[in-house]
Amino acid sequence: MVKKVDFKRSKKWENELDKCIRCGYCYELCPLFKSYSWESDTPRGKLLMVHGMITGKIAPTQEVVDKIFQCFYCKNCSDNCSAGVPVTDILTDARADLINAGFEVQGTIVQIDEDLCSVCGVCVPLCKYDALKIVDKGKDKKKIEVDKVECRGCGLCLAACPSGAISQKEGCNVTLPELHESVKEILKKDDKKLLVFACNYSIFPGMQLSETETLVKTPYGIIVTMCSGRVAPELILDAFESGAWGVMVAGCPPEECDHDGNYKTRRRLILLKNILKELNINPKRLKLDWFSTGESAKLQQEINKFVKELENMGPIEAYVKR
Amino acid sequence: MKKVDVENLKKIVGSENATDNPVDLYAYSGDASVHQAMPNVVVRPKTIEQVQKIMRYANKNRIPVIPRGAGTGTSGHAVPIDGGIVMDMKQMNHILEIKPGDVLVRVEPGVVDDDLNRALLPYGFFYPPAPASSRIATIGGEIAANASGVRSVKYGATRDYILGLKVVLADGSLVNLGANTRVHSSGYQLERLIVGSEGTLGIVVEATIRIYPLPKFRCLGVANFNKLEDAGNAISEIITSGCQPSMLELMDGIGIVAVNKALDLGLKEVGAIILFEADGNVKEAVDFEINKMKEICKAHNGFGIELSYDAEERKRIFSGRKKLFAALSRYKEGIICTDLADDMGVPNSKIAEAAAKIHEIAKRNNVIMAVYGHCGSGVIHTKIMLDPKKKDQWKDADKVIEELYDYIHSVGGVTSAEHGIGLSKAPPWKKARADIIPMMRAIKKALDPNNILNPHKLMDAPDDWVKATDLRYRVVK
Known part of the structure; x- marks a missing residue:
């Protein structure tokens, strides 16, 4: 259904929208594109929609609204846009205009x-x-x-x-049930010893491959969880139960997290380590580490180091027997 | 196209891989060019058989099919000027086989260039023709455009690496072209014909690609010049001096200001910068090459020269060049960067002259043009920067294009060196190459008699690029 929308907040961005040269560099970094892989899920696709709506080229329908409200605000697109287009600021104003017009919205909103x-x-x-x-x-x-x-x-x-x-609506592989599924899926194949929960916001883009399989088998698997604050303790226990020799949670350094999720993660993991002891699992099998944006080489180093440590420790026999 | 066609196509690829939702169609209405036109349906095949079935259906029902990779084309190749089916190839993204022993890989067309290179790294190999957009550009799209990039000066373009192709033709039949060997003399080299055909002759569904051992050493240099002319002359001399640069890039003052504004890189705002690189397996040989290039730069008044073997430092030095294309939009408020007249090729001796001519033509016609690119291989990138809302600016751009290409062709240059002709470069190219158009049309007719594969592009594109499709900007005054 088409609604009459007053694009009073979005219209000011028309010049910025024109500055987008549609090079597409934004979308390889976009978790939404990774999940759905349609052009309409890319940041540049969404900018085109906003431009289309404010210039009257497309009607603001519920389908457009659904797309505009799908964004995790990781800002990988804005931060990496060589034309400096403030993608997420534009989307926020478009969202406000569409909500004011009375659209029902869901997308990534909780x-x-x-x-x-x-x-x-x-x-x-x-x-x-x-x-x-x-x-x-x-x-x-x-x-x-x-x-x-x-x-x-x-x-x-x-x-x-x-x-x-x-x-949150499922489909982007970051809701709890989906994350549990990913944990089991990854640990089922290739004898993965280590499971890494990586924050999308700071860490992952640097080492992100497309869906392309590289034909190189690694002893670790990576799950992108958006913020490290999303890593609920039961996910980590699930990983150990599914056969992981170790789990690494990779988040932003304390002062760099946009959401302060890392503080919560740190507290949560200290408590969880105590529980691991009770379960007869060496707490050293759970590692929390901080990485700034662009420190993908450091992350790789730490992963390799941890894999070696885990190989020395071997599998978790006590827990398996239990 | 009828609703029933969409339903039938959904049966081929599954309803989750086909859409005629207006939102999706709008998102697929453009690429990185100035053009915009809506398709009727978008399909995402996952197998060769699905591509064949789609083509059989489209051929029978005379529906245009426009193959699309990452949608990074600059001249409107993936814009569905007649509507029809946009075939998004990104789901066919598997690296099928890496055979270091035979120095080749087999890939599906949707594999992203950087992903291929990351996968090759553990084997000590690389795929050299990477364009600046390598982090998203697909191999299929690169084949369609015969793409090349910063290393073309030493390593050549996509065509030099394609050993074999599996191609689905307009009637849905599958052909195996080429060989697994580096050379062959066994009939027409049709795989070479497909490279650069811009999706007009067939759909590439698999490519066998030659790979290259990674050099042990790479050294990157950067030199500043107060005059663009000096930088152009330095490049020409480096090429004729016997040096074999693995990269030889130019960036003019306009480009430098733009990247500083967009990315805050703090580059020295001079008339031009040259980036030059040497690579090889013997450090002394690399030293010799890089120092020779450094001396040539100095002889042409180059200054502030830096050299680095360090990978991170090289990345830092190169980052401005890598992001220049988009950064140009930030050069000045009120103007934007459009992908027009973007990749001409000129003879080596004409680089300095062509760079000056580009600035002169732009100034005379009220637009701004940056000059940069892989000048070592004769590729000059420019972009026309203008106010897209003003009608007159599009007339200015049209005049620039006509004048500029008349000049480029008069000195023996080519319309497009690496991005392809598509829609926006078709008028000057058709004017310059009227002699070969009948031959190209005959080939097209033989392979695609119903004219369904990316129709009205290249030799069949409209003569007025401004009116060929809607412009993706709102032109108001």
């Missing part, structure tokens, strides 16, 4: 199941963008409300929600 949510409020201070608020629902009842313009889809709240009330 959803809250009110039946499951106890309004404990754990998620609220986690969100660096103030996208979650406790509001009155009427008759002394409260609920958590999501600001759909501000939500960056980082998923920190998802990993922290004790009642599993927060969810």
